Amino acid sequence: MKILVVDDEQDIRDMISDVLTSFGNQTQTANNIKTATAQIEEFKPELILLDLKLDKEDGMDVLKYSKTSHKDIKVIVITGFSEKDTEQTVRSLGADGFTTKPINVGNLNKLIQEVTL
Numbered sequence: 001m002k003i004l005v006v007d008d009e010q011d012i013r014d015m016i017s018d019v020l021t022s023f024g025n026q027t028q029t030a031n032n033i034k035t036a037t038a039q040i041e042e043f044k045p046e047l048i049l050l051d052l053k054l055d056k057e058d059g060m061d062v063l064k065y066s067k068t069s070h071k072d073i074k075v076i077v078i079t080g081f082s083e084k085d086t087e088q089t090v091r092s093l094g095a096d097g098f099t100t101k102p103i104n105v106g107n108l109n110k111l112i113q114e115v116t117l
Helices: 010-022 033-043 060-069 086-092 105-116
Strands: 002-006 026-030 047-051 074-079 097-100
Touching (some): 002 010, 002 033, 010 026, 010 105, 033 060, 047 060, 047 105, 060 074, 074 086, 086 097, 097 105
Parallel strands (some): 002 026
């Protein structure tokens, strides 16, 4: 599966990408909205793992872009800043899955399987 990992923290991007690659997936990474939208067009991922807080940018912009221009791409939102209504908000914008940091690799893999089946 082709997976785009979007997170402003390089350690997290690299860890997720390495784990997903070890499971046989193709991965690309992005640390901001501009790179993420370019990767969506060039890499054509089947799944995006998306952090909501991208330094001073809002990851919801990537969610909106992907769901508007590429409705077939699945999106799992990952955040370390989960307010009470965050999951409801991102799901209303089309997110297919939601999880919080710190990331549990086993739970993330299970969520990926559920979302992509």
